[in-house]
Amino acid sequence: MTVVNATSLQQALEALRDHPGARLVQGGTDLMVEVNFNRTTLHDVVALRRVNELKRWHIVEDSQTIHLGAGVPYAEMERSPLCHHLPALAQAARTVGSPQIRAAGSLGGNLGTCSPAGDGLPVLSALDATVHLQSLDASRDLSIHEFMLGVKKNARQPNEVIVAVTLPILDGFQGYAKVGTRNAMVISAASACVVHDAIGGTVRVALGAVAPTVVRTREAEAWLASQTNLTAPLTVSPELAREFGRRAAAECSPIDDHRSTAAYRRHAIAVLVERLLLRANDHGKSPQ
Amino acid sequence: MNATTSTRTRGALGSSALRPDGIPKVQGRFAFSSDAWADSMLWGATLRSPHPHARIVSIDVSGALAINGVSAVITAKDVPGQLTYGLIASDQPVFASEVVRYAGEPVAAVAADHPETARRALDAIRVDYEVLPPLVDAEDAISGSFTPIHPDGNVIRRQRIIRGDQSFVGDVVVEGYYDVGMQDQAFLGLEAALALPDDAGGGVELFVATQWLHEDQKQIAACLGLPIEKVRLTLGGVGGAFGGREDISLQVHCCLLALTTGRPIKMQYGREESFFGHIHRHPARIFMRHHADRDGTLRRVEARIVLDGGAYASTSSAVLINAVTHMQGPYKCEMATVDGYAVRSNNPPCGAMRGFGVVQACFAHESQMDKLAAACGLDPVDIRLKNAMRTGDRLITGQVMDSVAPVERCIRETAALPLPEPLPADPDPLLIPGGAGLTARRGNITRGIGWGVSIKNLMYSEGFDDYATARCRLANGVATLQFATAEVGQGFVVLAQQIARTVLGVDTVLLEPISTAIGSAGSTSASRQTWMSGGAVDGACRLVRERLFEHVAATHHVDPLRLVIDGTDVVDSMGTLRVTVAEASHGLAFDETFEHHHRETEELDENGQGNCHVAFAFVAHRAVVDVDTELGLVKVVQVATAQDVGRVLNPLAALGQVEGGIAQGLGLAVMEEIVLENGRMRNPSFTDYLLPTALDAPDVVVSMIEEPEPQAPLGAKGIGEPPCISVTPAIVAAIRQATGKELSRVPVRPLDIVFG
Ligand SMILES: Cc1cc2nc3c(=O)[nH]c(=O)nc-3n(C[C@H](O)[C@H](O)[C@H](O)COP(=O)(O)OP(=O)(O)OC[C@H]3O[C@@H](n4cnc5c(N)ncnc54)[C@H](O)[C@@H]3O)c2cc1C
Secondary structure, eight states: OOEEEOSSHHHHHHHHHHSTTOEEESSOTTHHHHHHTTSOOOOOEEEOTTOGGGGOEEEETTTTEEEEETTOBHHHHHSTTHHHHOHHHHHHHHHSSOHHHHHHOBHHHHHHHOOTTOTHHHHHHHTTOEEEEEOSSOEEEEEHHHHEEETTEESOOTTOEEEEEEEEOOSSOEEEEEEOSSSSSOOOSEEEEEEEETTTTEEEEEEESSSSSOEEOHHHHHHHHHHSOOSSSOOOOHHHHHHHHHHHHHTOOOOOOSSOOHHHHHHHHHHHHHHHHHHHHHTTSOOO | OOTTOOOOOTTOTTSOOOOTTHHHHHHTOSOBGGGOOOTTOEEEEEEEOSSSSEEEEEEEOHHHHTSTTEEEEEOGGGOOSOSEEOSSSOOEESSOSSEEOSTTOEEEEEEESSHHHHHHHHHHOEEEEEEOOOOOOHHHHHHTOSOOSSTTOSEEEEEEEEESOTTOOOSEEEEEEEEEOOOOOOOSSOOEEEEEEOTTSSOEEEEEOOSOHHHHHHHHHHHHTOOGGGEEEEEOBOOOOTTTTSSOSSHHHHHHHHHHHSSOEEEEOOHHHHHHHSOBOOOEEEEEEEEEOTTOOEEEEEEEEEEEOOSSOTTHHHHHHHHHHTTTOSBOOSEEEEEEEEEOOSSOOBOOOTTTTHHHHHHHHHHHHHHHHHHHTOOHHHHHHHHBOOTTOBOTTSOBOOSOOOHHHHHHHHHHSOOOOOOOSSOOGGGSTTGGGOOOOGGGEEEEEEEEEEEEEESOOTTOOOOEEEEEEEETTEEEEEEOOOOSSSOHHHHHHHHHHHHHOOSEEEEOOOBTTSOOOOOSOTTOHHHHHHHHHHHHHHHHHHHHHHHHHHHHTOOGGGEEEETTEEEETTSSOEEEHHHHTTTOEEEEEEEEOOOOOOOOOTTSOSOOOSEEEEEEEEEEEEEETTTTEEEEEEEEEEEEOSSOSOHHHHHHHHHHHHHHHHHHHHTOOOOEETTEESOOSTTTSOOOOTTTOOEEEEEEEOOOOTTSTTSOOOOSSGGGTTHHHHHHHHHHHHHOOOOOEESOOHHHHHHO
């Protein structure tokens, strides 16, 4: 077994070439659990912790987007200034594990594992993020919707590193809400992200833990757009919000497992989406 | 103040004396048993059955033995002594030989030079199983519809309680079914031990995290086929127990590997293995019917209680006795018809856990008291006050309640504790239901209040003499104590020091290692060590003090009966003599050993009548919860409690027991459950077996009720178990009040609130 402690992206990519099939490790908060439970036997490992390129983020002025390195820890997403640009991501980050996990865990790892319960993923989906992949001799950009393929399956090739994601800076409400049987540090039983693009006139919704992979509720979104004007400010009635929640819930396909039941998950999605839309409605309005 | 006033001993009884193990634990310097290490030691590991019920056709260990670094592989045929062990009945095999009866049952163990080698060796053992249908429904065990899964049969014990008019029907009758899920002790320090074989190979020394060294010693020696004295145990650092370390887990395997290889063996479980390696709290199904007069006076209880004991007996029969004998709750009740079963199944074995059968009974009787209150038009506090038990009342077993029984005071003092502030208009989102998940706003939340009151027996029951031994030595003003009392985190080590300081007037109290080098202390369970081992330490210290007084009296020509300890001095209460304990004991050594026995108890007869318990303690809980009724999410805001403690011996330690017990009872109320599917655990990890976090723990407001118990050597009752018992029904009652839902099972899941 070889462990390469890469200090640059180039080194990491070369290591992947030299050790085909090597596992990447960023925070290790998914990978080490797999190892400890004997679900994986490690042969070669390429550690990304010291690759500074992956730990940075910046605003791309021309396109009004944020380029967010795959190794940025959740703890940084929770904090200013990132939390102001990407409030739903900050909220999702806050729900991940404990402070120790958030100090180490990353979006690169969340994408790499691609669990339907990964808390970063609904946010990336609702924001129509772009995933940047890099190999030694090529780079490619995939839409998040093309990247996530199924339960713990994604479009990454073995010789590729996820280097970053690009997310739009939008005007309007963004919120994330997650249901679990504990008030902190709990794996999602159902979660939802609602993003309002006040300029583009869209409301987008993505759901976690209620299907083999994250669900974008495109039919409900189109229905909402047909019902009301989605350019700022929103004027959504409680009845409309309730119906929107119901329609979003109809688009998921949850299962029964030891964490919850399909019926509860579907119900929770309807409630979360309704509540998030009402929050979007209140966003920017004075409390009176 | 005059010059003859003595200095006060620091850290005497009644003070929040610092624990000797406190700072090392906080600093990470305390050696838990998993930190034990010996030169040239090997690592032991256990192969477990993947099936809840199967016949073992063959076991082939040759593949494992062929691996470089593997020193031994042992199975049932290598057990030199008794093939089974058990706390009450010896029915659990050291290794399964013909059949496996639960998923996770040990089949073989290996010793290897590295944990990873040991793991590979386990993979290389070939076990051929013929899978059998598992018995997973307790009713199938009772009805006889399932062939016996063990030579001892499918019913571990049945016990009835028959008292008074069996056909009495009350003016008001309420009834219901109640279910309790399987809770885990979830102690943080995992099972671990280090076994050192004697040089001559004829014996073994074991360092182990356990609750009762001498019981382990007895069971291990029997399985090893060794005389008791050839098996010596020393307590390794214990990180919590809660009943989960009463049974043998890795002890016999570890010793047997050490004797087989002639090398020190270390064994330790990981979190997942720990779920398979120890017993759990019994899941229960209870039917209860209460009969009362129109004014709410309780007259008769009827109950049928079924505890699923899992594959082996463990302490199931004693847990059952506790459940049936506590069915009336802390209330007067003349008539009873109770039928209880502890059954065997192919589910994971169940045994002792904090509350020991009373937790299950209490969830049912307290839910019933609320139903009764509603049926009689009384509020939950009034119905409980009206029926509160007093000293002198008779229990449904016919036993007279002769403990101090301040039930009414527990309820009144709890009611007098301040309620929390109402939820503000714009609350901190982390502090409302859903917490960090940001699921709710103020408008989604409803508040509820609920009550629970409980009675809990202290010490072992049914004729068992669970005595405790302690030794005290005083020399040059320093006391040294020796006892085999397992310190599992409860703080006996500081209490023992406090007792010695108080009785002997010394500052420095040293503790010998906790081991089988002295007589038994009994188990650290049943809320008994303060009473039992505390009584033994107190007794030994008093004997030493008598000797000291005799010596001082002889030296100074005074009557020894006039001598008393004042601070750190020996003082003539009727004269002028004052000499420090240090001077008085200079150059001398007094050494005394004392055994404390509680009064005798009896077995129950076939109608469940008899003085089976030693003593009782009481507590009341009032819970305030916020509920997001639409999502079924709960935040327990506050728990108020007044507990009958006899006497507070260490305020900080007492508060710790109360707060910790409440957190554990809260866990059972709203999240902690081992989920089983056809005998298999679905969530053996802390990812999915959820324990309360800081955001789930409520504010706790406490009133300690100090009415010294005359039977108790220090006036203090056991306080470990009561905090976790009635808090569970109190929380559920509060959720019922907020939601209007029936909620007849714990833990209450979000889906129970939404769809219930
Ligand atoms: C106690 C605990 C609680 C948790 N709670 C949550 C939770 O609430 N919500 C949640 O979503 N998750 C949770 N997790 C899972 C985990 O923390 C997250 O999925 C996290 O995002 C993983 O990031 P990481 O950097 O630690 O990944 P790692 O473990 O380092 O890697 C995970 C996978 O991604 C691959 N990988 C990592 N980086 C890259 C890269 N740059 N390019 C390509 N592949 C890569 C790895 O090879 C591996 O397969 C929890 C984990 C633990 C241990």
